[in-house]
Amino acid sequence: MQDSGIGIAAADLEEIFELFRQTERSLAHSPGGMGLGLTLARKLAELHGGxxxxxxxxxxxxxxxxxxxxxxxxxxxxxxxxxxxxxxAVPPMSILVVDDNRDTADAIALYFELSGHETRVAYRAAEALSIVANWTPDIVLSDIGLPDMDGYELVRALRKLERLQATTFVAITGCADDRAAAVEAGYVAHMPKPADAGRLEQFLMKRRASNRRSP
Incomplete structure (x- = not known):
């Protein structure tokens, strides 16, 4: 497909495919848009071997x-x-997405569902705690700035649950300076927004494969 529109700056040719990436310099920017369409389009292409x-x-x-x-x-x-x-060869993962921004949470969940993973969404920390009372996720992807309990408190609470000892916790946040605090709280990784969904998925699958090989 080719157009004669505003074009794309060289620095944005790959960035426009990142989850929620919007930029003033390219057609990835759309007022009111989520920056999700190109990410999902590329994902669908890859799922078909393209x-x-x-x-x-x-x-x-x-x-x-x-x-x-x-x-x-x-x-x-x-x-x-x-x-x-x-x-x-890693089997599908069960993933809990925690983010008070409903569009963000739903979009991340949709991305991983397209890859065949099982996902559930919580918009508040209390909802996340309620979900894990009856369900054990392999992965928890959590924002830090939650309205009822911040992400640091949430991961500490989740790590106290014996059934979640094998769960991988990843912080996804808009503040790049949260990395040290996130790791100290109990997250194994920290990814600033906008998230590179492909890189995140590869990290999670490699981590899962490593855990399965461990005695």
Whole structure:
């Protein structure tokens, strides 16, 4: 697909595919938009064995998006080749997303659902505690600035639960300076917003694969 619109700055050619990424310099910026469409479009392409890339000569020069899809493999082909990364063999994960911004929480959950993972959403810390009373997530992705209990208090409370000893906790926050405090509170990783969903998913799958190999 090619257009003659506002174009994309070179620095934004990959950033526009990040979750919630919006920029004044490119068509990724849409007043009132969430910066989610291109992320999900690329994800859908990858799920079909393809790719979605952007190209532009710069601002004011229009944009071009190229979608490529691989041919369907023969029915006799193995689902996972012997040489493939062990991460690809990790079973679907159960993921709890905690964020008081409903659009953000729902969008993150949708992204991981498209990958085949089971997701649940909580918009307050109290809701998260209620959910884990009857459900054990493999992953908890939590914002820090929650209205009823901040993310630090929440992860401390969750880590006290014996059933969540194997759960991986990741802080997703708008403040890059929260990293040290997040790790001290009990998060194993800290990702500033806007989140790079693909990188986050790879991190979680590698972490999960590592945990499964541990005695």
């Amino acid at each position: 790719a979605l890339v952007a190209h532009s000569e710069g601002l004011g020069c229009g944009s071009e998006f190229t979608l490529t899809l691989r041919r369907v493999a023969p029915a006799s082909a193995s689902a996972v080749g012997e040489g493939e990364d062990a991460v690809t």
